[in-house]
Amino acid sequence: MANDKSESELREKKEKKDKKRKHEEVAADGDDAAAAAKKEKKKKRKSEVVDVDDTIVTDAPAATSTAVVAVKDEEDEKKDLKMVIPVSALVPFANPLADEKQQKKVLKGVKRAAKHKSLKRGVKEVVKAIRKSPASNPSLAPTTLPNGIVILAADISPMDVISHIPVLCEDHGIPYIFVPSRAELGAAGSTKRPTSVVMCTPGQGKGAKEGEKAEWEEGFGELHKVALKLGQHVLV
Incomplete structure (x- = not known):
């Protein structure tokens, strides 16, 4: 068990x-x-x-x-x-006035003149250069290069600052062109401030490279052609 x-x-x-x-x-x-x-x-x-x-x-x-x-x-x-300036801001005697396409050519010529030391800036300097240049009649020989080309800004106030320059240019046979903006004119002339008037001279200034003389002569000739073209449509 x-x-x-x-x-x-x-x-x-x-x-x-x-x-x-x-x-x-x-x-x-x-x-x-x-x-x-x-x-x-x-x-x-x-x-x-x-x-x-x-x-x-x-x-x-x-x-x-x-x-x-x-x-x-x-x-x-x-x-x-783009810088748009109303017509009312321009001086009434802005004639001949470059259009947009012509303005580019003019400002390009001013840049070249600044590069080749052939640019006069400001009212005093430009007036002095105009008075020193001999009087001539550009209508007798339009193909010959003038003693200078004056570019004025049309948005200047008061207008009396530059009103005497066109008459002075005509007395000395120097062509002149108006552009709408003094700011763009100053920038083209290699200045920090807006410029009311500049003058391009045919000869190179001191400090310019002699090897580039032909280049500036060509540029001055192109600027002269633009001035002649605009001068044909001047309203008296």
Whole structure:
């Protein structure tokens, strides 16, 4: 009987151990499944983050490109802006007055004159140079180069500052041209301030390179052609 009891006890113990093992195996399988599910969720989250980051990276160049285009548009608008001076701001005797195309040629000639040291600036200096030049009649020989070419700004106030210069130029046979802006005339003459009048002379001044003499003679000749063309339409 004792043997039977011990055998039954051993069987019961084995059964209990087997049940515990099965329970532990089931629990372990459940834990593994849960862990695997968590890993999959993490992977999905990472993939979503990567996708979002990719979209941000791909969209970034487009945003920067639009910003660059906007900046270029602003620069183009600034370049297109032009100094517009109303006619009422111009002196009534501004004749002949260069138009936009002719003004570019005139200001280009003034820049060349400043480069070759052949530019007189300001009312006093220009009047002095005109009075020193010999009197001549340009209508007798229009092809010959004059002693100078005077460029006046038409937006001068008071007008009495330059009103005597056109008459003085006519007495000495020196052609003159009006441009709308004194600011642009000053900038072309390499001065920081607006200039009311400048005078281009045919000869180079001190400090100019002798090798560029032919270049300035050509530039002065082109400026003389513009002055002659404008002089044909002078309103008396």
